[in-house]
Amino acid sequence: MTRTTPDRPVPVETVFPELAAHRGRTTRLHPRPGSPGPHDSHVGGPMLWPDDEPWPVCREPHRPESEGYAPDGIRTARATGSRPPARPWPGTGTPGEDGPVPFTGLAQLFRRDVPGLAAGPDDADLVQLFRCSFAHGPHLEVRYRLRWRRAAETGRAGRLLTDPPEAPLLRWPDDLPEPCVLHPEEVDTYPWAEGDTLPAPLLARIDAWDDARAAEHGPDALSYQGDLSIPPGWRVGGFPSWPSTGPMPVPCPSCAAPARLLLTADGIEWDGSSLSWIPVEDRALVPRGNAPVQEGAATARPTRLRFGRDRDLHVFVCPADPGHPPRWVLS
Template structure:
């Protein structure tokens, strides 16, 4: 089933013609619970991994925990539509606290499924994203891992890893991704209007326009940031959203080149400020037509993952050399 973004509630270039010069494209991935295969793009599905290749491990010390959830119990509870039961952490300590912990596969994306995916080193056209299942230090920092591959070369492997290594306990239920198939869709987007992302005079006019519409139509009136610039959820390319941090300059640590946005992993597919982005196929048929159809987490948070306090995780790569280390930014 396709997912179709509705026309924007306001033709933003008619109000601000100069935005045409800043228009960009992003691919909304629209992950939805399903049964993705190893050779498909997905969130939370089986990763295409040669059986003779070592699985990535996080070797840093991990924060001790007191309670958590067993992955299989999380899966069973989701299948039954109930909350999983938390358990005391094993007396032996945090799995991985005294040794390496296997990273958890979050997503893989093939360019054959998402043509807008930027190239990796040596023409790599498959990207795989991983996260350490545990937090680090007093600030609960996270560690991520990115693996580039050439899809055709990888698919020639004689055998593939059937079951990746997995830690026996997770601190939070939302550490475990729900297997999701993707429904890629390209849409027009515009930069976040703050700081130096657009000319200062244009940002001032956008802010004034937003204020005037809110005063005339109330707080639910469409606004530039929520309804006209950047969609929520998982997406490839386009512009980063900066709702929590404000705009940041992201430079490559290896060569100082300004980095480009590879992809965004969103905690939510929709929230109170983004109803206008709900796909046509999932919109409430009522006259207002802004609420999602009944579906609970499968629509609002299909992947079940959480990044920070319901923020966006932006993955930046170096356009001068995609082999340089990526940067992971929560905003």
């Protein structure tokens, strides 16, 4: 089933003609629970991974934990609509003390499926995203990993890995992705309106327009950030959103060139401030009155993942050399 973004509630470039020069494109991925295979683009499904290639593991020291959630217990609880039970951490309570911790596979994207997906090193056309489920260092940092591949070359592997290793316990239930198929859709997008992302006179006009709408319609009024600029949810390319941190420069860690946004991973597909972005096919899920947006396998949180405290995870890559290490930014 396709997913179709509704027209914006007001014509963006009619209200702000100057934005035409800043228009970009992003591909909304629209993950929805399903049964993807290793040859599909997906969130939370099986990776296209040769059986004789070691699965990625995190070898860094991890923050001690007192309890966690078993992956199978999380899956059972989701199937029954209950909350998984927490289990005491065995031994000293330090993940990885007895060896490295397997990364959790979050997503894989084929360029053939996703318009606008940048090429990787050596023209790789498949990118795979992983996360270590445990905290690192005094600031509880999370470690991610990106793996680029040539899809056809990997698909010719004699055997594919069908049972990848899992960490015995995860810190939180939302560390385990729900298998989701994707429904990619290209839409127009415009820069986040803050700092130096747009010319100062245009930013002033946008702020004045937002203020006037809020004064006339109250807290539920349309806004540039919420309704006209950047869609919520998983997306490829386009502009980064900066709701928590504000805009910041993101240089390549190897050569200091300004990095380019590869993809954004988001824990939600919509919330109370972004209801206008709900696809036409999902409009029946719009909350009515004061009812909250339902959190479930096919509604606002289809992937069941969370990044930070409901923040966006931006993955930036070097436009000069895609082989340089990526940058991970929670915004």
